[in-house]
Amino acid sequence: MELQQMRYVLAVAETMSFTRAAERCLVVQSALSHQVARLEQELGARLFERTTRRVRLTPAGEAFLPAARQCLAAAERAADEVAAAVGEVRGQLRIGVISSVAAVDVPRALRDFRGRYPKVRVSLRVSPSEELVERVKEGDVQVAFLGLPTTARPQGVEAHVIGRDRLVAVVSPDHPLAGGGPVDLRRLAEEEFVDLPAKTAGRAQSDLAFSAAGLTRDVAFEVTNTHFLARLVGQGLGVAMLPSAYVPQLSGVTTVQVTDAPARVEYVIWPPGSRTPAATAFLRLLGVPDVREES
Known part of the structure; x- marks a missing residue:
């Protein structure tokens, strides 16, 4: 499980669109979709229900989001703390x-x-x-x-x-x-x-x-x-x-x-x-x- 995969999942959850999530993350949609699919395979559960007209979170996706946010926040915090320790x-x-x-x-x-x-x-x-x-x-x-x-x-x-x-x-x-x-x-x-x-x-x-x-x-x-x-x-x-x-x-x-x-x-x-x-x-x-x- 990679931090970037979590960022992609959060972007899809916030936009409810793989297309808009890819635009936000500055990647092509196929790459974002592939990474989300890899993460779902690793977790053994679908995070999103996809149709041609809509995207929505599954119960597993709802459960995943809070922990994903915490992990990303912790990673950002670690980098910020290191920078602060050297005066930045x-x-x-x-x-x-x-x-x-x-x-x-x-x-x-x-x-x-x-x-x-x-x-x-x-x-x-x-x-x-x-x-x-x-x-x-x-x-x-x-x-x-x-x-x-x-x-x-x-x-x-x-x-x-x-x-x-x-x-x-x-x-x-x-x-x-x-x-x-x-x-x-x-x-x-x-x-x-x-x-x-x-x-x-x-x-x-x-x-x-x-x-x-x-x-x-x-x-x-x-x-x-x-x-x-x-x-x-x-x-x-x-x-x-x-x-x-x-x-x-x-x-x-x-x-x-x-x-x-x-x-x-x-x-x-x-x-x-x-x-x-x-x-x-x-x-x-x-x-x-x-x-x-x-x-």
Whole structure:
């Protein structure tokens, strides 16, 4: 069993296509298919079901993927550790962020990081907080930035608090609340809302606050991205509640203070145990300690 064979299997599993997997791996399809077939023969099980119209994983393939990812990650980590031992930080840094991250200017941090460690290749994923926690647990993401209600804390990962903030209401510039004084949740409950999808961490902050106040509200639009959410608000389709430190990044909306607004905590998280050299260098640049610091 060779590492390259594992890379081919992962590429097919991620693209669900031998053709696209070969393009990704920069090999001809016949060579990739041959190596996958050799691996299946060695394992004594088919990893993929192939037809002329589709490719899908078999139960054996599903079972193979986690271990294959771990083996490839271990091989990459070994090479990165050797390089770090002689003073060179390289490899891959996989970062996850929520769309409303505000406690850290991630693009600026990456600019500084790139200037110091030009041999590190960075991939950036934008996802909800709860998905990022799972990705970090699985090792797909090495560092992630997320926001949670004050009643929650990331579980199963190492975490460091990077910011605390309160939510504000955002409305269109011509909304009756624009330009007025602060409001409370009871007044906001009279409005239609634009918000993140139900059961996400970003939505929970507002849902919990209204529920605790004995209020219900009408969420007319659910949006997965906060920038697009703000565009809907700007068109007068509803009001929204967003972290006050994040709102200055938006245009076309007006901020309204909320007297009994909920709060959120922003965290940077990483997998339990030791960090990769690239992740350690990035977190050190952010001022995150090498050991977990409880909030």
